[in-house]
Amino acid sequence: MTATDTAGTDPLQAGFDATIGHGDRIEPRDWMPEGYRRTLVRQVAQHAHSEIIGMQPEGSWIGRAPSLRRKAILLAKVQDEAGHGLYLYSACETLGVSRGELTEKLISGAQKYSSIFNYPTLTYADVGTIGWLVDGAAICNQVPLCRTSFGPYGRAMIRICKEESFHQRQGYELLMTMMRGTDEQRAMVQESVNRFWWPALMMFGPPDDESPNSAQSMAWGIKRNSNDDLRQRFVDMSVPQAQALGVTFPDPELRWNPERGHHDFGQPDWDEFMQVVKGNGPCNTQRIAHRRKAHEDGAWVREAATAYAAKQAAMATAGGAA
Amino acid sequence: MTDHVEPASHPAPDPSDAHGSVYDGLLGGDPSHWAFGTDFEDPLAGVDTTIPEGVDARDLATYCLMLADDALIASQRLSQWTSRAPDLEEDIALANIALDLLGQARLLLARAAAADPTLVPALPEGSPVPPEDALAFFRESGEFRNVRLVETDNGDFAVTIVKLLVLATARLALLERLASSSDHVLAAVAAKGVKELTYHRDYAGRWFLTLARGTEESRRRLEAALAVVWPLQAELFATHEVERRVAAAGVGVDPATTADDVAVVLAQVFAVSGVEQPTQAALAGVQGRQGRDGLHTEALSLLLAEMQVVARAHPMGRW
Numbered sequence: 184m185t186a187t188d189t190a191g192t193d194p195l196q197a198g199f200d201a202t203i204g205h206g207d208r209i210e211p212r213d214w215m216p217e218g219y220r221r222t223l224v225r226q227v228a229q230h231a232h233s234e235i236i237g238m239q240p241e242g243s244w245i246g247r248a249p250s251l252r253r254k255a256i257l258l259a260k261v262q263d264e265a266g267h268g269l270y271l272y273s274a275c276e277t278l279g280v281s282r283g284e285l286t287e288k289l290i291s292g293a294q295k296y297s298s299i300f301n302y303p304t305l306t307y308a309d310v311g312t313i314g315w316l317v318d319g320a321a322i323c324n325q326v327p328l329c330r331t332s333f334g335p336y337g338r339a340m341i342r343i344c345k346e347e348s349f350h351q352r353q354g355y356e357l358l359m360t361m362m363r364g365t366d367e368q369r370a371m372v373q374e375s376v377n378r379f380w381w382p383a384l385m386m387f388g389p390p391d392d393e394s395p396n397s398a399q400s401m402a403w404g405i406k407r408n409s410n411d412d413l414r415q416r417f418v419d420m421s422v423p424q425a426q427a428l429g430v431t432f433p434d435p436e437l438r439w440n441p442e443r444g445h446h447d448f449g450q451p452d453w454d455e456f457m458q459v460v461k462g463n464g465p466c467n468t469q470r471i472a473h474r475r476k477a478h479e480d481g482a483w484v485r486e487a488a489t490a491y492a493a494k495q496a497a498m499a500t501a502g503g504a505a
Numbered sequence: 506m507t508d509h510v511e512p513a514s515h516p517a518p519d520p521s522d523a524h525g526s527v528y529d530g531l532l533g534g535d536p537s538h539w540a541f542g543t544d545f546e547d548p549l550a551g552v553d554t555t556i557p558e559g560v561d562a563r564d565l566a567t568y569c570l571m572l573a574d575d576a577l578i579a580s581q582r583l584s585q586w587t588s589r590a591p592d593l594e595e596d597i598a599l600a601n602i603a604l605d606l607l608g609q610a611r612l613l614l615a616r617a618a619a620a621d622p623t624l625v626p627a628l629p630e631g632s633p634v635p636p637e638d639a640l641a642f643f644r645e646s647g648e649f650r651n652v653r654l655v656e657t658d659n660g661d662f663a664v665t666i667v668k669l670l671v672l673a674t675a676r677l678a679l680l681e682r683l684a685s686s687s688d689h690v691l692a693a694v695a696a697k698g699v700k701e702l703t704y705h706r707d708y709a710g711r712w713f714l715t716l717a718r719g720t721e722e723s724r725r726r727l728e729a730a731l732a733v734v735w736p737l738q739a740e741l742f743a744t745h746e747v748e749r750r751v752a753a754a755g756v757g758v759d760p761a762t763t764a765d766d767v768a769v770v771l772a773q774v775f776a777v778s779g780v781e782q783p784t785q786a787a788l789a790g791v792q793g794r795q796g797r798d799g800l801h802t803e804a805l806s807l808l809l810a811e812m813q814v815v816a817r818a819h820p821m822g823r824w
Contacts, residue, residue, distance in 0.1 A: 238587065249815040250634075255824050258600055364633075484662045490720045
């Protein structure tokens with residue numbers, strides 16, 4: 184049931200395999216294969232980076248939120264994303280990699296984040312659409328991860344999913360409210376949905392037959408559902424929500440298939456997806472430059488805090504010895 | 506539903522019968538998961554909103570605007586740190602403080618509008634924009650009553666910390682006294698705000714000390730920040746005519762009466778930090794007019810241009 188070839192010869196490996204086989208959780212002090220650790224660091228770090236980079240596209244609208252109530256909602260939401268980043272970096276630290284190292288890997292481009300955040304936010308409706316579709320797609324991806332095999336990651340995901348579901352509700356509620364507003368607002372919502380629908384579908388990753396890391400991750404219990412299964416689930420959930428909202432999705436192939444019991448739908452532009460993944464998306468450079476600047480501008484503050492803490496510790500030691 | 510959005514072209518099954526598990530959390534109504542100030546209820550529900558005797562309604566409303574605008578503009582500035590703070594913990598803390606101040610501003614703007622509706626900018630007939638938003642988004646810069654301290658640029662983290670220390674210390678001293686206002690709304694807002702500002706002051710004070718005692722670079726920046734901010738602090742304690750009248754009526758607080766207490770607190774922070782008391786003179790007004798009179802720095806209209814742009818484009822919009 185695992186793809187490792189040492190199973191059965193090594194008691195540590197055998198114990199690990201048994202834990203996974205029973206659907207139990209691996210904890211930080213348990214032995215784990217190096218490949219499992221490496222895959223987890225990659226996935227959890229990518230998830231943490233996505234939360235942190237994801238603060239930018241919506242954060243840029245906090246200053247322009249058109250009502251004080253919406254400003255409070257958006258500020259709190261972006262703050263939650265910083266909190267999610269913190270939990271996930273902490274989960275990663277249990278695997279022996281520090282937040283500082285991970286941040287360096289993010290701003291050097293060595294580690295990735297979700298490509299959706301390389302698309303621009305152009306109107307206030309995008310705040311709602313990101314909540315509804317982007318957070319909705321994220322929830323579809325993340326709910327199964329609450330049962331992921333690595334304990335700290337699974338526990339972080341439970342909390343994150345609860346908060347994400349409120350973000351999704353807030354986003355949908357914003358769009359609902361705008362649809363009850365003026366013609367200009369309704370047009371703004373439809374235009375935003377048109378722009379984000381395909382990138383949201385891309386969030387589930389490439390089709391299963393082109394997803395290089397999926398099989399091993401599923402065997403290890405790190406990943407729980409295939410990309411295409413989750414994408415189908417998301418489409419099936421989103422269609423009735425769009426109808427309730429009064430918007431359409433920009434896919435002429437989208438229709439209910441009674442034989443399959445699912446919606447048929449078209450394929451996103453996977454060439455565009457690959458361009459964005461490779462760094463040529465509309466905002467890749469901007470997002471990393473923003474993060475790099477914040478990190479570099481804040482270096483003197485972090486150094487001051489470290490120096491002050493060291494001085495305090497030295498004084499406490501001197502006081503204790505006296 | 507609308508005349509320009511196409512009807513949905515793809516029929517679908519009943520959304521309630523399948524695939525709903527992921528969205529279950531969206532259907533619940535647990536308000537504890539919502540951020541403060543994001544509820545749908547009247548924020549002043551249950552509080553006696555009659556105007557106390559002996560105070561002019563326009564004075565009360567104007568006084569509320571002064572308190573509201575300090576909080577609103579400070580919040581707008583602090584929220585600009587979001588995704589830009591020195592570390593994630595600071596990003597979260599500054600957003601918290603911005604949210605607290607935004608919450609205070611909303612209650613105070615609502616109180617201003619209730620006390621004197623003629624102060625609320627007129628919007629087209631039938632506009633759904635609530636009074637708090639009409640006041641925030643449809644006033645011109647000359648109608649804002651905040652002190653100039655809160656509108657100036659964030660600068661580096663040291664400037665932000667020094668500004669926050671001065672603002673939080675002064676506002677805490679003010680709200681402690683305002684909690685006994687004969688206006689029940691102001692008293693309630695003040696009592697709530699005291700708890701928040703105690704944290705804000707503590708946060709800023711701890712960082713002030715850390716920067717002062719951290720590295721040579723942080724100390725250099727902190728001292729430079731003090732020199733930038735200090736000329737702006739005196740305005741917090743200058744008594745405006747409206748403040749004098751509402752204080753006399755037992756509704757407001759004369760800020761000059763808080764100056765000594767604030768100076769003691771700040772002197773203590775400076776002493777612990779080993780920083781000399783700054784001596785820069787107060788920033789002059791223009792023909793005697795300052796922020797409370799609607800006379801601002803060049804920074805305010807730029808700040809408002811960003812803050813108001815979407816709301817003003819949609820005076821009939823629903824958000």
